[in-house]
Every structure is written in C-alpha cells, then in structure tokens.
C-alpha cells in the first residue's frame with residue numbers, strides 16, 4: 153500500500169519547518185512553507201535552504217504541483233517564487249491574504265505596487281476547500297488568529313500542517329498581536345484542530361525547543377490536549393486570551409518582519425528594480 157510521506161527541512165536561522173509532501177509511487181508533490189535565506193545585516197539573500205528542497209524534489213523525480221503557504225510569514229521570507237521558477241507548480245495561500253495585503257499595503261504605502269486582491273498567487277483557498285496532491289486528498293482549513301489568513305492543510309492519511317497555531321506543548325501557541333491577529337479567534341481555530349481526533353498528527357511550522365530537547369516537527373492532537381501549556385484541556389477561551397494578550401505585550405517584533413512581509417504579500421517576489429537595476433525594501437518609521 154503506497155504511503156504518504158512528509159520530508160522535513162529545518163531552517164536553523166528562523167526555526168522554520170518546511171515540508172515536501174508526496175506519496176510512494178506518485179510523482180506529484182507539494183512544498184509547504186519554504187524559506188528564502190536573508191541576512192538583515194547585509195540585505196543579502198541566498199537560496200541554500202530552497203536549494204536543499206529542490207535537490208530533494210529532483211533526486212526523487214518529483215514534480216511540484218503545489219507550493220503552499222500556511223500564511224504570510226513575518227519571521228522569514230518565502231522561497232515560493234524561486235521554487236516556482238525552478239520547479240513549476242502553483243503558489244497558493246488562504247483567500248483572506250487579501251485582508252493582510254490591504255493592511256500592509258497601507259503600512260508600506262505600496263498603492264501602485266500591491267493590489268490587495270490575491271492575484272499575486274495562483275490560487276486562493278477558502279475554508280473547507282478540497283484539492284489533491286497527485287492522488288492524495290487535501291482539505292484546506294481556515295484557522296485565523298495569528299493572522300486573518302492562516303490555512304491548515306489536512307492531508308489524508310498523513311496529518312495536518314497547522315502553520316502558526318499550536319507549537320510544541322512546552323512552547324504553547326502562536327502570537328496574536330500582528331495586524332488582524334486576535335487571541336479569541338486563535339483559540340477557536342485551535343479548537344477546530346483539536347477536534348480532528350486524538351490520533352491526528354500535527355505538523356508544526358516552527359519549534360523553539362528549550363535546551364533539554366531536540367526540535368520536533370510532528371505531534372499528536374492527544375499530546376497537545378494533554379500537555380500544551382496554553383491550551384490543554386480545561387483551559388477556556390477567556391483565560392487563554394488573557395494569557396496570550398499579556399504575553400504578546402512583552403514580545404519584540406520578529407527580526408525579519410519588515411523585509412519578510414513585503415516579500416511574502418507578493419507571493420515571495422521582491423519589488424521591481426528601480427532605474428539603477430537595484431531592488432529596494434522599505435522600512436516604515438514608527439508604524440509597527
């Protein structure tokens with residue numbers, strides 16, 4: 153019986169998991185939450201992380217059918233556009249990316265450059281939408297809260313790629329203080345994920361392990377319900393939201409939020425080059 157497989161890639165700079173999903177005996181694959189390496193000190197990007205994914209896809213004779221984003225990440229740049237150039241495939245994200253684009257178009261004053269209609273992506277998923285990776289059935293689940301546009305991808309026979317919702321039980325949950333984020337909304341989204349059944353495997357977007365353990369990319373619903381420090385069984389919406397909001401008020405902005413968001417709302421593309429042939433990113437002063 154051919155089995156579905158998630159190949160895991162970990163970016164140590166941003167603690168991000170990227171995945172290539174495919175099934176034995178089938179050439180189609182999907183890439184979830186890829187990383188374009190970026191050094192904020194020099195403004196230099198590189199494709200080392202993405203090239204590891206490309207090598208895996210090519211070495212296994214896979215064809216990229218989908219390049220999926222769980223959301224517009226604030227902590228790393230997406231390599232979606234680069235991967236598409238190298239491998240093909242459709243770049244897709246949740247339909248509420250339009251809302252995120254609208255907010256950040258205003259923050260960055262990108263009136264001419266970014267139309268907030270999602271057209272930068274090849275496909276926008278709505279809640280409950282079903283699609284396929286080769287012969288594998290996938291359902292897109294809208295799980296807002298961290299941002300308004302988060303999507304979890306439920307892959308039949310494999311598990312759920314939950315983006316920034318739950319982290320490992322000893323780390324807790326995603327922050328909700330970016331524009332359009334909301335702690336009560338995240339709590340409701342997490343309940344949707346936890347209702348998928350105790351044995352359901354959850355594939356994380358990040359892990360920030362304490363010193364005594366290795367990073368881990370996958371965990372069951374049951375383990376989250378038993379031990380997640382923020383949302384284990386018995387913790388209600390109001391106490392979660394109060395905890396989340398108090399904690400978010402203490403968190404610094406992610407190092408790459410300003411460069412990353414500008415690229416990620418464009419589906420992983422840089423702004424057009426100026427008349428000297430150089431591409432520039434903007435830094436809004438006193439806006440975030």
Ligand SMILES: [Fe+2]
Nearest residue numbers: 225226227316
């Ligand atoms: Fe995120």
